[in-house]
Amino acid sequence: MPYSNSLTFGPIPSRRFGISLGIDLSPATKQCNFDCLYCELEAAATVTTMETFPKVSEVVRAVQDAFAKHEKIDVLTITANGEPTLYPHLDRLVDELDKIKGNAKTLILSNGANIYDKSIQQTLTKIDTVKLSLDCVSLSCFKKLDRIDSTIDVEQIVEGMIEFRALHKKAFVLEVLFVKTLNDKPKEIELLYEAIKKINPDRVDIGTIDRPPAYKVKPVTYETLSSIANSFEGINVNIAYKNRPKAVQNFDEDEIISLLQRRPLTLEDIDNLFTQKSQISLQSLVNSGKVKLVDSSGVKFYKIL
């Protein structure tokens, strides 16, 4: 799961969400029920509860101080050096944040392992945007890549996400981080696609390692991510990849429609794949109402509705 790795009681500019204030619920040490090979934190034994954590009142005070110093905070991002749903007072904290957040939105970044816990589901339904990781579907992949705590029942994770989707009326985003030779194999990708279709999130962010990982693992290439995105037919897939190679081509209107029928494309995809002429053709499809530009939890997609 991505996290802000400082104490994060300070504004973090984010293109996608505006100004985000990160709330780290495990500032002193890593406390996680996973020990992912790609983690940006040092390797650590898994835990199922947090032993050291700030009090709700301390977090609320820090957030109030940040609001006093920074007029415009758009998003309160609940995160941790580890897994934020292990914070024992998460439900109360979310209620307290709701009282003071004003127009700001709440966002949580979680590894998704606790999503089959009904009380966690109820707490997360109160949060404006819930972003859960799902790197694997098979048990062997979860064990090798996410190095899960032995108490986690991976078979219930996808079911828990499906249940949560039915409960959560606000934004729900899934994130998949691909690691070379681990979850980039066709069988795992197929399992992921089948699971994603059933879960039906608003958007799926796919990416790879872009910071030094805890263990010796390698990122996949942009081409691999692009090919995976194309295989996730009909899903709002957002490829997160720094410095994408540019590969512009000419597409006529029919080709654009057929591309978008296969998969909605982000503004970044268009910038990377479409020549100027094709972008003009796309705009004329938008003007005629055949293609719409829609927002999915902060990411804009061209799609056929």
Ligand code: SF4
């Ligand atoms: S879920 Fe994985 S990447 Fe996120 S903190 Fe835990 S071990 Fe690190």
